[in-house]
Amino acid sequence: MKKNVLIIGAGGVAQVVVHKCAQNNDVFGDIHLASRTLSKCENLLATVAEKKAMKQEGVLQAHQVDAMDTAAVVALINKINAEIVINVGSAFVNMTVLDACIETGAAYIDTAIHEDPKKICETPPWYGNYEWKKRDLCAEKGITAILGAGFDPGVVNAFARFAIDEFMDEVTSIDIVDINAGDHGKYFATNFDPEINFREFTGVVYSWQQGAWQTNQMFEIGKVWDMPVVGPSQAYMSGHDEVHSLSANYPQADVRFWMGFGDHYINVFTVLKNLGLLSEQPVMTAEGQEVVPLKVVKAVLPDPSSLAPNYTGKTCIGDLVKGTKDGEEVEVFVYNVADHKEAYNEIGSQGISFTAGVPPVAAAMLVASGEWDAKTMRNVEELDPKPFFTIMDRIGLPTRVQIGGLGGKDQAWNA
Amino acid sequence: MKKNVLIIGAGGVAQVVVHKCAQNNDVFGDIHLASRTLSKCENLLATVAEKKAMKQEGVLQAHQVDAMDTAAVVALINKINAEIVINVGSAFVNMTVLDACIETGAAYIDTAIHEDPKKICETPPWYGNYEWKKRDLCAEKGITAILGAGFDPGVVNAFARFAIDEFMDEVTSIDIVDINAGDHGKYFATNFDPEINFREFTGVVYSWQQGAWQTNQMFEIGKVWDMPVVGPSQAYMSGHDEVHSLSANYPQADVRFWMGFGDHYINVFTVLKNLGLLSEQPVMTAEGQEVVPLKVVKAVLPDPSSLAPNYTGKTCIGDLVKGTKDGEEVEVFVYNVADHKEAYNEIGSQGISFTAGVPPVAAAMLVASGEWDAKTMRNVEELDPKPFFTIMDRIGLPTRVQIGGLGGKDQAWNA
Numbered sequence: 029m030k031k032n033v034l035i036i037g038a039g040g041v042a043q044v045v046v047h048k049c050a051q052n053n054d055v056f057g058d059i060h061l062a063s064r065t066l067s068k069c070e071n072l073l074a075t076v077a078e079k080k081a082m083k084q085e086g087v088l089q090a091h092q093v094d095a096m097d098t099a100a101v102v103a104l105i106n107k108i109n110a111e112i113v114i115n116v117g118s119a120f121v122n123m124t125v126l127d128a129c130i131e132t133g134a135a136y137i138d139t140a141i142h143e144d145p146k147k148i149c150e151t152p153p154w155y156g157n158y159e160w161k162k163r164d165l166c167a168e169k170g171i172t173a174i175l176g177a178g179f180d181p182g183v184v185n186a187f188a189r190f191a192i193d194e195f196m197d198e199v200t201s202i203d204i205v206d207i208n209a210g211d212h213g214k215y216f217a218t219n220f221d222p223e224i225n226f227r228e229f230t231g232v233v234y235s236w237q238q239g240a241w242q243t244n245q246m247f248e249i250g251k252v253w254d255m256p257v258v259g260p261s262q263a264y265m266s267g268h269d270e271v272h273s274l275s276a277n278y279p280q281a282d283v284r285f286w287m288g289f290g291d292h293y294i295n296v297f298t299v300l301k302n303l304g305l306l307s308e309q310p311v312m313t314a315e316g317q318e319v320v321p322l323k324v325v326k327a328v329l330p331d332p333s334s335l336a337p338n339y340t341g342k343t344c345i346g347d348l349v350k351g352t353k354d355g356e357e358v359e360v361f362v363y364n365v366a367d368h369k370e371a372y373n374e375i376g377s378q379g380i381s382f383t384a385g386v387p388p389v390a391a392a393m394l395v396a397s398g399e400w401d402a403k404t405m406r407n408v409e410e411l412d413p414k415p416f417f418t419i420m421d422r423i424g425l426p427t428r429v430q431i432g433g434l435g436g437k438d439q440a441w442n443a
Numbered sequence: 444m445k446k447n448v449l450i451i452g453a454g455g456v457a458q459v460v461v462h463k464c465a466q467n468n469d470v471f472g473d474i475h476l477a478s479r480t481l482s483k484c485e486n487l488l489a490t491v492a493e494k495k496a497m498k499q500e501g502v503l504q505a506h507q508v509d510a511m512d513t514a515a516v517v518a519l520i521n522k523i524n525a526e527i528v529i530n531v532g533s534a535f536v537n538m539t540v541l542d543a544c545i546e547t548g549a550a551y552i553d554t555a556i557h558e559d560p561k562k563i564c565e566t567p568p569w570y571g572n573y574e575w576k577k578r579d580l581c582a583e584k585g586i587t588a589i590l591g592a593g594f595d596p597g598v599v600n601a602f603a604r605f606a607i608d609e610f611m612d613e614v615t616s617i618d619i620v621d622i623n624a625g626d627h628g629k630y631f632a633t634n635f636d637p638e639i640n641f642r643e644f645t646g647v648v649y650s651w652q653q654g655a656w657q658t659n660q661m662f663e664i665g666k667v668w669d670m671p672v673v674g675p676s677q678a679y680m681s682g683h684d685e686v687h688s689l690s691a692n693y694p695q696a697d698v699r700f701w702m703g704f705g706d707h708y709i710n711v712f713t714v715l716k717n718l719g720l721l722s723e724q725p726v727m728t729a730e731g732q733e734v735v736p737l738k739v740v741k742a743v744l745p746d747p748s749s750l751a752p753n754y755t756g757k758t759c760i761g762d763l764v765k766g767t768k769d770g771e772e773v774e775v776f777v778y779n780v781a782d783h784k785e786a787y788n789e790i791g792s793q794g795i796s797f798t799a800g801v802p803p804v805a806a807a808m809l810v811a812s813g814e815w816d817a818k819t820m821r822n823v824e825e826l827d828p829k830p831f832f833t834i835m836d837r838i839g840l841p842t843r844v845q846i847g848g849l850g851g852k853d854q855a856w857n858a
Contacts (some may be wrong), residue, residue, distance in 0.1 A: 215717045215718070216714075216717070216718060295710065295714065296714050296718070299631075299710065299711050299714040299715070300714070300718075302630045302631070303630070303631060303711070303715075303740070303743055303744065304743040305720070305739075305740070305743055307743075311739065311742040311743055312742060313735075313738040313739060313741070313742045314738065314741060314742070315738065317734065317738070319732065319734050319739050319742070320728075321739055321742075321743055323728040323729065323730065323732070324720075324726065324728060324734050324736055324739045325718070325720070326728070326729060327726040327727060327728045327729070327734070327736075328718055328719040328720055328722075328726055328736055329718065
């Protein structure tokens, strides 16, 4: 049994994480929130008070910390006696926070792959360049580190594992499809930090097919997926974290990620990219001011958290998994549907933050209970998916299955 | 007879002006070029040497001057004994340079209406807010000031005057159509300073119709014009300088300006405008840097002068003028066609700079000769167009006419 949680980060996902931890503080014990800017943490804690989210009386505290500074994170973990760290800060701080967990013995959970701010795209498998280099050390020291435990990566990794274990002898392909059919009513906005959002789509698209890494350009390969609830949706093959671990665990399968984009998003993205406005390299204005264009684009776009009050519609994210069972071809679609308005009503968040923030709390509950306290480094598909689904069913992200693939017999995962 | 020319500015239009003055330095005497940045002037003078553009030996000098500082401009005019000032600097410096001319007695010529950097759009007639306030003073002191003597405004004002004088008893409408059918081969670029270019299209569209100012939004009113040489071209009603003076001189006529835009330009413009990236109001980045988005857009776009080497195709700019003659309805289209590649071969400039830079030199030659030395302030339609056309025929911008309107009998203006 581990207890006392430190949440790193104070953005939209952190808001969901702190609310869900508060709603389950009987499991977690003390809850601490830390980021570079103390006032952001305090603002999030105020929303917890407003929603009366704490299940029982207990500790809920804000802290200032520079998560790029391992020693500072170590000091904080020791001071508050945290045994679980949920890192939902910027993707740039994974390695420093992980190092702090290794040093203190705390369990580590994150929701996205480590990124180097100076690099747009890395050679696959991306985890191999950062987190996995610490795998042996985690095993040796008995440190639990759960990588990529958001929705995608995270829940979709568990969807793949579940589909393969339950329905197949052999897996031949895993297609992860992420559709946001919501409407925020703005001319254009990104659903999370524009700086990170655009970085996902400016590099090479890596997929794992026919036993090797394949490369494509963004928006080169598109396909309409007839999704449950949200209906036919255009999506494009994109690079994404989970491809880099699923391909290592299931090298015999094709592993692809598909992100839904409307024509309008693609048009705005294409204009900005072609003009050079998504560049993280500084330019010089006529007046001699050095400016990073991407940071200006971020400054003019709506703050993702500002979208929440007027966001309507649903997301549908799932895995179409194909394989063989007793020599016959089989396929199954494992998925979740979430609703923007329901997320706002419960937590004051939009649906994208909700889907990303609930799973690491479920993972943390399983670490707390011991079921996922692996004493080593794990990607989510390397852990039993069923207790994960059971908790998520209860705390807001139920898992469903279509037997026979998209449009097949629809049921709860445990029906 | 006036002589010795001071050219203010060192951009693409100034390059054309200095070359054309050099080619006619037997008329002008000494030629001086001044801008805020001395090195820019020196670079332009180097291109004059390279093209061996000086007709005869003579003075050709670069100077540093802050054109926003009237006293500095006065001192320079006096020092070099300039009797003609061609202002092709930023539209923000008109009034300070005009004041310097009034103080020294030099003739003043510009190519665009004065702009206040803090205002995007002004109440019509725009000239009434700035230049025309000095009209009485110019008359009293015998100062020649020729406003808006570029192509549009400028040549198109002369086109209107010519069409009305030669072909009509009464004018009923003047439609000025500006089509650039050239191809610079870039994803996107503006043909002159992006900061000024976009400002033209972010404000209200003023037109003069049915004896009153009418307002529309940019890209609200579009129409295909079947132009000579360049063929059918989509153009949109836009605000433009010449509408503000032609409406005062021909209040009985509808006066409209139409600027050609392809769908791609409109798309890029619309994305940038809707995102707030064309704003001249500063925004704050997440890192706390204050930045004017429009200046960053300018920094990432190609320098307009860099387009010249690869620019191909032609421009066609003209006036469709309608009226009555002996009780019958008549119409005539007066126009010029210019070629980007020819402009580059002669001067190293692209066609847009060429069409804007040749006319003020023709005007200056008429001031030098006395024909346009009006001893008062004049917009171009208030001056005899024929000597203007005669010079422009010779120095690179011949005027043609289609009798009966667009597609009518095509001939030289003086056929």
